[in-house]
Amino acid sequence: xxxxxxxxxxxxxxxxxxxxxxxxxxxxxxxxxxxxxxxxxxxxxxxxxxxxxxxxxxxxxxxxxxxxxxxxxxxxxxxxxxxxxxxxxxxxxxxxx
Numbered sequence: 001x002x003x004x005x006x007x008x009x010x011x012x013x014x015x016x017x018x019x020x021x022x023x024x025x026x027x028x029x030x031x032x033x034x035x036x037x038x039x040x041x042x043x044x045x046x047x048x049x050x051x052x053x054x055x056x057x058x059x060x061x062x063x064x065x066x067x068x069x070x071x072x073x074x075x076x077x078x079x080x081x082x083x084x085x086x087x088x089x090x091x092x093x094x095x096x097x
Contacts, residue, residue, distance in 0.1 A: 019060030019084055020044055026087030027054055041069050060084070 024046050027033035033046040033054055044056040048065060055064040055072055063080050066072025 015058060016044065017059045020056050020058055021060075022084045022087030023056050023060055023063060023080060024054075024087065026083030026085070029089070030083070030086050032083075043069065045069075 021037075024033070024037045024044055027046050028037075032049055034049050035047040038045050041055075043058065046054045046056070048054055052065060052067045052072075053069075055066070055069050057063070060080075063075045063083070064072035065075055
């Protein structure tokens, strides 16, 4: 007898892309998100500064915003691209005198 397909777990070990990490960092750097980056339901989750959460696909292809993953709305690709750029910026430190 075959096994039923496994349901996604709340915390699964994911292979996170550089793009997804840059999106999360961009959300934090621009202060649109607060707190820490966590994994839930097969996605990255970051708390939204205005309430709810940002849900990021592990490959960085889509980002949703909402209180829960299942009640969230998908964000526009241009916004996602802007967060990737913000997350990839290296801030130069002033040399100490």
